[in-house]
Amino acid sequence: MKPTITKEQEAELEAMRTSFPGGDKYILMAACDDVLGGKLAKLDLMTLAAALVNGYEVEKTPEEKVREYFEKLWTCCCGTDEIEIAEETIINTLNLLGIKIEGVNA
Incomplete structure (x- = not known):
């Protein structure tokens, strides 16, 4: 199931994915260590993991x-x-x- 995230969270997620080689793994590690900042920090770990694995929908304004x-x-x-x-x-x-x-x- 694809979770729904905000446009701001999408922007941060895609920026992190392009900044880190193998980005998804490091994004999850940062979330587990509670060092993930910004709008992504507001996502619970399971929602973030689902977004990374299954893709996501962007919430409409x-x-x-x-x-x-x-x-x-x-x-x-x-x-x-x-x-x-x-x-x-x-x-x-x-x-x-x-x-x-x-x-x-x-």
């Missing part, structure tokens, strides 16, 4: 989740009154929160 939801609305509701209401609600909410998402309200 809240913006990506909203964009996906917005696009899904267009797919299922396009051409109906529901889409106009839903679109307006989403855009107004984001604007009230001061959030700009490319492809939605930016």
Whole structure:
């Protein structure tokens, strides 16, 4: 099973993999010795091991989740009154929160 990690954890993991020859072994050793720092230190050992062995999924950002939801609305509701209401609600909410998402309200 592939665990889900954040984009920041992915960046650190891939940087460590390229920095160390045979990187996965040394990354796990550092985690076992509690000397692994940064965002990877927040992963428990089993999740880190699973990510190294099985690969991983990268967690979507809240913006990506909203964009996906917005696009899904267009797919299922396009051409109906529901889409106009839903679109307006989403855009107004984001604007009230001061959030700009490319492809939605930016």
